[in-house]
Structure formats: C-alpha cells, structure tokens
Amino acid sequence: MAAGVDAGKATESVRVVGITKRFPGVVANHDVSFAVTAGTIHAIVGENGAGKSTLMKILYGVQKPDEGQIEVNGKPVTLSTPADAIAQGIGMVFQHFQLADNLTVTENIVLGAEKLHGIGAAARAEILRISQAYGFGLDPDELVESLGVGERQRVEILKVLYRGARIIILDEPTAVLVPQEVDALFANLRELKAQGNTLLFISHKLDEVRAVADAITVIRRGTTVDTVTPASVTSRQLAELMVGSELPSPSTEESTVTDRVLLQLRDIEVLDAAGRPELSGIDLTLHAGEVLGIAGVEGNGQTELVEAIIGMRKASRGTVTLGAEDITTWSTGRRRELGIGVIPEDRHRHGLLLDSPLWENRILGHQTRPPSVRGPWIDRSGARADAARIIAEYDVRTPGIDTSARALSGGNQQKFIVGREMSGDPQLLIAAHPTRGVDVGAQAAIWDHIRAARRDGLAVLLISADLDELIGLSDSIKVILRGRFVGDFDPHTVTPEQLGSAMTGAGSD
Amino acid sequence: MAQRPTNLARRAGLGLIAPALALVIAAALSSLLLVSTGDDVGGFWTTLTTKPENRNIVNILNYGLVLYLSGIAAAIGFRMNLFNIGVEGQYRIGAFVAAVVAGEAWLPGKANIVLAVLAAMVAAGLWAGIAGLLRVTRGVSEVISTIMLNAIAGLLVGYFVQKVGVSTGVSRSTKAIPEESWVGGIKLFDGVPTQLFGLALLAPVVGVVYYVVLNKTRFGFNLRASGASETAAVASGVDVKRMIIVSMVFSGVIAGLIGMPTLFGSAHNYGSSFQTGIGFAGIAVALLGRNHPIGIAFAALVFSFLQDRAGLLNILAGISPEIVAVTQGIIVLAVVIAYEIVRRYRANLERAHVAQQVEEVRA
Structure with a gap:
C-alpha cells in the first residue's frame, strides 16, 4: 500500500523522512515519512490533534523539526523560515484567510512581494494572466471586502502562485466553504494539477479527500500510518486508519444505567453568527449511571453541543433540563453550581x-x-x-x-x-476528548476514573473521535454528523465499519 | 520539600531583577543621551544622588502618594486585561465634581468632605463605566474609547468651569471650598512649612483594599481569571461581560480619588491650574510596579523622586528638566521588555524543574 513512498525519486516534489518534533511534554510528530509525486494532489488526513498542523508548519518553515529530513525536488533542504519555503517553491494557503478587506485583489497579492512585478500595470497583468490560466475569474481591481468566501480563497491561492509556488499546501480548504464552493475549488485544484503543480491537501473530510486526491497519507497520534490511493480504500477503511481499528472488548462491567433521567435535551438548535444552524433537532436523554458516547468526525457539532449544555452558547430553540430543573436560560455559572463537571476539549483555552x-x-x-x-x-x-x-x-x-x-x-x-x-459532587460529567494528547499511562487512568464515575451514579457524556475509547466506555453511542444525530448504536454489537459509515455519511453500504 | 525556601528566594530574586535591570538600562541610556548632547552628565548624577531637603521629601511623598492612587486605578484594569488609558479623564471629572460639591457646601464641615469625595468616586466611576459599556455592548476597544473620553472629559470640565465657575482675577475656577472643609496637613519635619496632604493617607488604605479584594476574594479571583484567560473564565462560569463593566467602574472609582489630596489639601478649588498628567503617569507606574501593591508604591516613589529632581537639574546643572521625562519613558519601555524576558526564563526554569522532579519520581 506504500506505493507512493517507493516511487521513483525524480518525480517526487516533496519527500519527508523520519520527521520528529517534540514540544515540552508532548511529541507532536514522530517518524513522519511520506513522499508526494510531482503533479498530483496528495491528501494528508487525520483527526484534529493528530499532528497535521505541526507537520504543515514544518513544511512551510514555521517550525524546525528536531529530527528527520525534507527533500524538495530530490534535493535535501533546510526550511528555517517561510521565506526559505517560498524560495523552494512551496506556498501555503491558510485556513483563516490573511487578506486586507479594504484593499483590492491586486493590492493584496502584491503586498510583501512588491519586488517581483512592481505594484503597477505589470503586477496587474501578471495577476490577470494567472487568473485566466487557471480559470479563477478574479477581477484584479475589485475590493476584497466585496468578494465571497470562495473568491477570497482563490485570491489566497493566486497569492502563492504569484510568488512562484509550484508546491501548494492547502490547510483544510473546504472547512469554510459550502458544497457548491467545494466543487468549484476542486475544479480549480484539478486545473492546477493539470498544469503541473503539486498540491498538498489537508483535511479530515474523507469523502472530499477521496473525490479529489491521487494519494492519501493518514496520520494518527503524530505519526504516518499509511499512504493509500483512493481507489484502493473505502471511506470506512480510511476512517479506521484515522481513528484506529484495534477494538478492545467493550466494557465487561455490569451496566449501572438507572432509569433516573438526568440530562434531557429537546429539539436543540444552535446557530452560528451568520444564522446558519450548527446544531439542529438535537434530542438526547442521559440517565444517572450511564455513559453516552458521541461519535463523529471533528467539526460536526460536538463543540457546540457541549457549549449548549453548559450554557456558553444560547440555543435558539429547544430546552435543556438537568434533573428536575429547566436550565435553558441559566448562566454557565449557575449550571456548573448545579453539578456539571466539564473536561473541556481544549484544556489550555x-x-x-x-x-x-x-x-x-x-x-x-x-x-x-x-x-x-x-x-x-x-x-x-x-x-x-x-x-x-x-x-x-x-x-x-x-x-x-x-x-x-x-x-x-x-x-x-x-x-x-x-x-x-x-x-x-457533580451529577453530570461532560468529557470532551478526555485522553487527547495524553500519554498511554494517563489515558488508562482517565478511563478508570470515568468508569468509577459511572459506578457512582454520575451521568457521563463522552465525546470522542477515538473509537476504542467510545466502544470501551459507553453504554450507548450516538453519531453526530453536520450538527444532527444520525444514528444510535449499541457498543456491544456495533462494528467499526458501521460507525465509520455513519460518521462520514457514507450511507448504509 | 527541602528546596522550597531556596525556590522562593529565587522567585523573589527573579522578580526584583526585572525592575532593577530596567532602572540600570534607563540610567545608562539617559547618560548616553546627555553625553551626546554635550550636557553635564556629572551634574545630572550629582543632582540625582544628593539627599533631598526635608521640604523636597515632603513634596516627593505627596506626589508619590497621589501617583500611587493613579497607579492602582490603572492596575485594576490591567489585571483584567483592560487597558484603561482613561484614568486621566476620570480623575479630572472626579476632581471637578468634588470641587463643585465641596464648593457649594451643602453639608457642614467634615460631612461636606465625605460627600464630595463620594461624589468624585461616583462621577469618575460612571465616566469609566461608559468605556466598559461600549466594550461589552458594541465591542469598542477600551483603549480607543478611554482616549476619546479623556479628550471629552477635558473639554467638558473646561466648559463647565467657565459655566459654573467664579472669576479669580486671572482665570475662572470653581467656588473655593470653605475653610472648615479643608483637610489639614500632617507635619513631618519641624521648621518645614510644607506638610503631607491629609487625604494622601487614602493611598495606603486603597493599596490594602486592592490587595485584599484581588487576592482574597471570589470577586478578585474572577477578575484575575478573566484577565489571565477570558476563555477559561467563561467556561468556568464567570460572567466576563459583567466583570468588564464592574472592573472598569472600580478603576474609575479609584481614579476619582486621585485629585482629592491636592483639592482638599492645597488647591481648594478646581481651575485651569489644577495639575494634569497624573493619570498617564499612573499607567507607567502600574507597569513598573507590575500591578503589585508594593511594586506600585516603589514605582510611584521613583517617578515622584525623578519629578522633584527635574526642577533642580535646570538650576544646578543647567540640564533641561525634560530629560527626566525621557528617563521615565525609557524606564517604562525597558521594564516591559525586562519583565517578558524574566517571565520566559522563569517559565522554562520551572518546566525543566518539573520535568526533572518527575523523572526522579519515575526512576
């Protein structure tokens, strides 16, 4: 399956061997190795926290690896700053656009690259040429503030092309796009590829990755697991590679689920700032002594679900009940006083x-x-x-x-x-990715504590991207996709294939 | 825990290194500047290192205590990550309102003082609250709004002095406070007519209250938590919006006290000659003092001392007194850099220490 790694050297744009990056107390990347064939779209997939961002920062010269080598077009290189990366023809399109709204497309693109073609007619002509060559359809004189999200992203891509990049890294480019814009982006990417550029595409949306990539490298817990071709794997197999498929036997402990309802959500809807639903029609009942697992690929509404329960976000519709109290309108402080413990997704923040x-x-x-x-x-x-x-x-x-x-x-x-x-004395414990980024010893200890909490009659809402964890700890599992619950599963009988299908929306095949 | 005392000593030592470093850098750069302009560096240092006269010591203390109030007002905001640049405007509003209330003398004697001081606190607190409200409801940065409010406060007070004030011959000012409502000075040295302002004693009281509220109460914890990490504070149930308004108001309330010692101790009315700039100096004092009640006291005395010496520089060494403002500016810049360096060094040191201890436990 590691075809990409063994392919002939001459055609490789980027080759990464044995990259390791440590931060105090954490190993973000260890022994990361893969190769990207020139003129292809190469996807890097993995859960948030798997080490994708660190890897991309290393490739773009933002961070220096502690060990390992990077080769660009067959030659070993040292990338100490983004300027080094740009000099090697590597460009990066960030997830969060770095554009000045009150400047025109041309002004945004030449900003910081004034030496290439000046800031006048020559620059404008070059921008127009690139835009036409790849079918971007951008007007160089338009103000960025009047552009849509998809167009802004094309400005970002044009920016790196203008600086001479032939290897373009795109960090979660579809995260901010609606489906039609995703299709347009993919058309642009194919055009870029057809003209000989190499694209590194980072994502955790498996269906998208399979639609556009020529090769897929999977990262899990900081290391490269495998490199596969989309034709050779299903979304389910890819999901297994991402989250780990070594399934432990589900907890053999006796069920402690009582019939005392502790947490109840009815028809919860949460909207984002633009009024689009982030959660809709969420119904959930959690009993004392029960561990309810929420499975899902990251970014499908898990964060919003937690924030709606603890009151950091106001639900635009629906009710939240804890015990006998309707806490829908309560502040976070009051809710926590009532006995909600939270292990947050992002412990530092x-x-x-x-x-x-x-x-x-x-x-x-x-x-x-x-x-x-x-x-x-x-x-x-x-x-x-x-x-x-x-x-x-x-x-x-x-x-x-x-x-x-x-x-x-x-x-x-x-x-x-x-x-x-x-x-x-909490009544409800919300544990969001409780073992992410912790070492194996601490992981086992935290699992034991969650089991003990369940025995003590706590209701536990467990949100995780780790199937081992969900199946090993939960009494029941719900799958969340695009802000809705799309399936209920019994951890004693569920297979990773079933969960994987439901998580990626791959249907019932 | 045998190494705990040495650990504490090291922490304290590190805490003192930064301000000491800043003062050394400021001294060096100021000397360099004087050399480059051909001024008398020797005279500069002689003037700065001569023990002040008793009269000057009283002046240094008076101005230092007023600066201390200003520093605490700024520090309240800083602990919450709010940059209240508006201490200046708040203090002028407070001083003006107190002067009017005291001048009208609706209450007799000492009650008049209490009423006027309370009025100053309320007025300055409300004025600062405007910036808090704008930040919470409209997302306006408090830096921008307080700067603008400073300008508005200056103009507003000037307008009202013209409107309700009385003519003093050369200019207009508020009605003079009746003598029964003056606050007498405290005599520090025999034979020295200058006395310590009575109301300057508000400064240590405010310092103690600041320390206790910030470190010993739930409110203070919430304030510090909001300043250290707004996201963590929100997740832990702190109503951060409310905290922003409340701490802005408290900052203003203390700013309202700044003008009181002078108003009741020597000026007795509010006019165009009332001292300005104390609010801005307070920001620098809070920075140098690391928002710590003792640190701010030290910083206020340093600034006050330099201010007092400025006049003498011109007379004794022929150096423009503005050099002192330059020195103060360098101190603030140097101190910000020095604190960041020490903070990083300390964090690395602690991390290494923890890693080492954990290794020992495992071994």
Missing part, C-alpha cells in the same frame, strides 16, 4: 489558567463552592488542601501545588482537570 499555580486552578469553575471559597472569600487553605488531595488521588506528577499549570505535561494537566471536575 477552557480548562486552566496556565500561569497560575495548581492550587488556584483548583478554584477555577468552583468559585462558588467549598472547599475553595467561604462566602465571598477565597478559602486559600481549603483550596490548597484539596489541590493536594487531587494530586495524590489522581496521580498528578508535579513537584507541588505551587507549580504553575503550564509547567506540567499534557497528561498531568488533564489528570488534574479530571480530579477537579470530579470534586464537588
């Missing part, structure tokens, strides 16, 4: 004050509850004692409670968060 000591982090999210506060006062000794208890009970490896959260490794930060969120 939502779970920790990185520069504060651990004992102050113990207070976060529990500002109104003992032992960390007494009335309007912070209970310093109470918080310190309880932080020490968490460190001992949850095996957080740290010199002490005065260490700042930032200094801890990802796994230890996560264990501390789990311990904190299990404090203060």
Whole structure:
C-alpha cells in the first residue's frame, strides 16, 4: 500500500523522512515519512490533534523539526523560515484567510512581494494572466471586502502562485466553504494539477479527500500510518486508519444505567453568527449511571453541543433540563453550581489558567463552592488542601501545588482537570476528548476514573473521535454528523465499519 | 520539600531583577543621551544622588502618594486585561465634581468632605463605566474609547468651569471650598512649612483594599481569571461581560480619588491650574510596579523622586528638566521588555524543574 513512498525519486516534489518534533511534554510528530509525486494532489488526513498542523508548519518553515529530513525536488533542504519555503517553491494557503478587506485583489497579492512585478500595470497583468490560466475569474481591481468566501480563497491561492509556488499546501480548504464552493475549488485544484503543480491537501473530510486526491497519507497520534490511493480504500477503511481499528472488548462491567433521567435535551438548535444552524433537532436523554458516547468526525457539532449544555452558547430553540430543573436560560455559572463537571476539549483555552499555580486552578469553575471559597472569600487553605488531595488521588506528577499549570505535561494537566471536575459532587460529567494528547499511562487512568464515575451514579457524556475509547466506555453511542444525530448504536454489537459509515455519511453500504 | 525556601528566594530574586535591570538600562541610556548632547552628565548624577531637603521629601511623598492612587486605578484594569488609558479623564471629572460639591457646601464641615469625595468616586466611576459599556455592548476597544473620553472629559470640565465657575482675577475656577472643609496637613519635619496632604493617607488604605479584594476574594479571583484567560473564565462560569463593566467602574472609582489630596489639601478649588498628567503617569507606574501593591508604591516613589529632581537639574546643572521625562519613558519601555524576558526564563526554569522532579519520581 506504500506505493507512493517507493516511487521513483525524480518525480517526487516533496519527500519527508523520519520527521520528529517534540514540544515540552508532548511529541507532536514522530517518524513522519511520506513522499508526494510531482503533479498530483496528495491528501494528508487525520483527526484534529493528530499532528497535521505541526507537520504543515514544518513544511512551510514555521517550525524546525528536531529530527528527520525534507527533500524538495530530490534535493535535501533546510526550511528555517517561510521565506526559505517560498524560495523552494512551496506556498501555503491558510485556513483563516490573511487578506486586507479594504484593499483590492491586486493590492493584496502584491503586498510583501512588491519586488517581483512592481505594484503597477505589470503586477496587474501578471495577476490577470494567472487568473485566466487557471480559470479563477478574479477581477484584479475589485475590493476584497466585496468578494465571497470562495473568491477570497482563490485570491489566497493566486497569492502563492504569484510568488512562484509550484508546491501548494492547502490547510483544510473546504472547512469554510459550502458544497457548491467545494466543487468549484476542486475544479480549480484539478486545473492546477493539470498544469503541473503539486498540491498538498489537508483535511479530515474523507469523502472530499477521496473525490479529489491521487494519494492519501493518514496520520494518527503524530505519526504516518499509511499512504493509500483512493481507489484502493473505502471511506470506512480510511476512517479506521484515522481513528484506529484495534477494538478492545467493550466494557465487561455490569451496566449501572438507572432509569433516573438526568440530562434531557429537546429539539436543540444552535446557530452560528451568520444564522446558519450548527446544531439542529438535537434530542438526547442521559440517565444517572450511564455513559453516552458521541461519535463523529471533528467539526460536526460536538463543540457546540457541549457549549449548549453548559450554557456558553444560547440555543435558539429547544430546552435543556438537568434533573428536575429547566436550565435553558441559566448562566454557565449557575449550571456548573448545579453539578456539571466539564473536561473541556481544549484544556489550555477552557480548562486552566496556565500561569497560575495548581492550587488556584483548583478554584477555577468552583468559585462558588467549598472547599475553595467561604462566602465571598477565597478559602486559600481549603483550596490548597484539596489541590493536594487531587494530586495524590489522581496521580498528578508535579513537584507541588505551587507549580504553575503550564509547567506540567499534557497528561498531568488533564489528570488534574479530571480530579477537579470530579470534586464537588457533580451529577453530570461532560468529557470532551478526555485522553487527547495524553500519554498511554494517563489515558488508562482517565478511563478508570470515568468508569468509577459511572459506578457512582454520575451521568457521563463522552465525546470522542477515538473509537476504542467510545466502544470501551459507553453504554450507548450516538453519531453526530453536520450538527444532527444520525444514528444510535449499541457498543456491544456495533462494528467499526458501521460507525465509520455513519460518521462520514457514507450511507448504509 | 527541602528546596522550597531556596525556590522562593529565587522567585523573589527573579522578580526584583526585572525592575532593577530596567532602572540600570534607563540610567545608562539617559547618560548616553546627555553625553551626546554635550550636557553635564556629572551634574545630572550629582543632582540625582544628593539627599533631598526635608521640604523636597515632603513634596516627593505627596506626589508619590497621589501617583500611587493613579497607579492602582490603572492596575485594576490591567489585571483584567483592560487597558484603561482613561484614568486621566476620570480623575479630572472626579476632581471637578468634588470641587463643585465641596464648593457649594451643602453639608457642614467634615460631612461636606465625605460627600464630595463620594461624589468624585461616583462621577469618575460612571465616566469609566461608559468605556466598559461600549466594550461589552458594541465591542469598542477600551483603549480607543478611554482616549476619546479623556479628550471629552477635558473639554467638558473646561466648559463647565467657565459655566459654573467664579472669576479669580486671572482665570475662572470653581467656588473655593470653605475653610472648615479643608483637610489639614500632617507635619513631618519641624521648621518645614510644607506638610503631607491629609487625604494622601487614602493611598495606603486603597493599596490594602486592592490587595485584599484581588487576592482574597471570589470577586478578585474572577477578575484575575478573566484577565489571565477570558476563555477559561467563561467556561468556568464567570460572567466576563459583567466583570468588564464592574472592573472598569472600580478603576474609575479609584481614579476619582486621585485629585482629592491636592483639592482638599492645597488647591481648594478646581481651575485651569489644577495639575494634569497624573493619570498617564499612573499607567507607567502600574507597569513598573507590575500591578503589585508594593511594586506600585516603589514605582510611584521613583517617578515622584525623578519629578522633584527635574526642577533642580535646570538650576544646578543647567540640564533641561525634560530629560527626566525621557528617563521615565525609557524606564517604562525597558521594564516591559525586562519583565517578558524574566517571565520566559522563569517559565522554562520551572518546566525543566518539573520535568526533572518527575523523572526522579519515575526512576
């Protein structure tokens, strides 16, 4: 299956061998190897957090690898800055456009590349030439603010072509597009390929990848798993490669599911800033002692679901009930006081004050509850004692409670968060990707804690992209796709194929 | 935990290195500037290192305590990641309102003082609240809105002084505060007519309240959490929008106190000669003092000392007193850079320390 790697060297645009990149406490990439044939569209797929972004930053010279080699057109290169990458003919189109709205297309493109063709008629002519050559249909004199999303993306692509790129990296280019725009983008990409450019296409949308790529490299947990051709795999097989198919036997523990309903969502709808639905028609019932797993490819509404439950986002329709209380209109603070513990998806942004000591982090999210506060006062000794208890009970490896959260490794930060969120008698635990980016030891410990919580009668909502985790821990599994639940599965009988199909919307085949 | 004391000592040491470094850099650059303009560097240093006269010590303390209030007002915003550039405008609004209230003397004697001070706090707090409200409802950056509010405050106060003020011969000012509502000075040295402003004692009180509220209360924790990570604060249930308005108002309330010592201690009315620029100096003082109540006190004294010496420089060494403003500016720039360097160094040090300890546990 590793055909791409062994192909003749002369036709390879990019070859990456044994790339390893470490950050303190985390290995973002290890032993990443793949080769991209010149004049093809090569897709890199993997879950968020699998290490795609780090790899792309390395290829574009934003970060330097600790080990490994990069070859461009058969020659080893060192890419220390984006300027080096551009000099090698590598260009990058970022997911978040980097355009100035109040400038014209021409002005945006020449900005920073004034030396190539000046800023006048010559530049304009060159832009027009490229636009026509690839069928972009851009007007060089139009203001960017009047362009649609698809057109802006073409401006970004034109920008890298203008700078002489022949190898173009596109970071999740379809994430911001509606289906018709995706089709248009793919037509542009095929045209670019036909004229001899090489495209590196990063995505986690498998159907899109299969539609446009000539070869697909899969990354999981920081390393390249395989390189395949779209013809040789199904979406299901690709999903398995992405999330891991080694399925453990589902939890043999006896069911602790009670018939006491704890969390109930009825017909929840959440809209984004532009008024498009991010969640619609969400119905969900979670009982005490039950672990409900939410499976889905990232970006299909999982984040919004969590935020709707804890009140960070207001539902435009529907009700949220916890126990006997209708909490639809409650603030996040009140909901958390009622007993909702949250292991957030992004622990650095939502779970920790990185520069504060651990004992102050113990207070976060529990500002109104003992032992960390007494009335309007912070209970310093109470918080310190309880932080020490968490460190001992949850095996957080740290010199002490005065260490700042930032200094801890990802796994230890996560264990501390789990311990904190299990404090203060929660009724509901929301665990979003609880073992992402943590080492194997911490992973097993966190799984044990979730099982223990279930035994204690907590209701647990488990959101994960890891099928092993979902099947091993859940009492039932729902699949979310484009903001809707599209299937219910019993983890004891479900096969990864079934889950994979439902997650990617591949239908019932 | 045998290494804990040394650890603490190292932390404290690192904390002091940054401001010390900033002062050294500022001293070096200022000297360099004087050399390049052919000024008397020796005279500059002699003037700065001579022990001030008793009279000057009182002046330094008076101005330092006022600066301290201004520094605390700015620091409240900074802890919340709000850049309240509007301390200047808030303090002028506060001083004007207090002067009018005290001048009207609706209440007798000391009650008049209390009423006027409260009025200053409320007026300045509300004025600052406008910026908070704009930020929360319309997303207007508080930096922009407070700068604009400063200009508006200056013009507004000027207009009302003309409108409700009385003529003092050369210019107009608010009605003079009746003598029974003056706040007497505190005598520090025998035979020195200059006295410490009575209301300057508000400064240490405010410092203690600032420290206690910020570090010991739930409100203070929420404020610091919002400043450290807005996203984490929101996820933990803090109503960040409310916190923005509240902390802006509190910042303004303290800014309202800045003008009080001078108003009741020496000026006794508000007119065009009332001292300006204290609000801007407070921002620099808060930066140099790292938003810490003790640090701000130290910073306020340094700035006040330099300010006092500025006049002497001209007389004794023939150096333009503006050199002091340059030195203060360099201190602020240097301190921002020095703190960032020390912060990174400390974070790396701690990370290495943790990694090493965890390795030892495993071994």
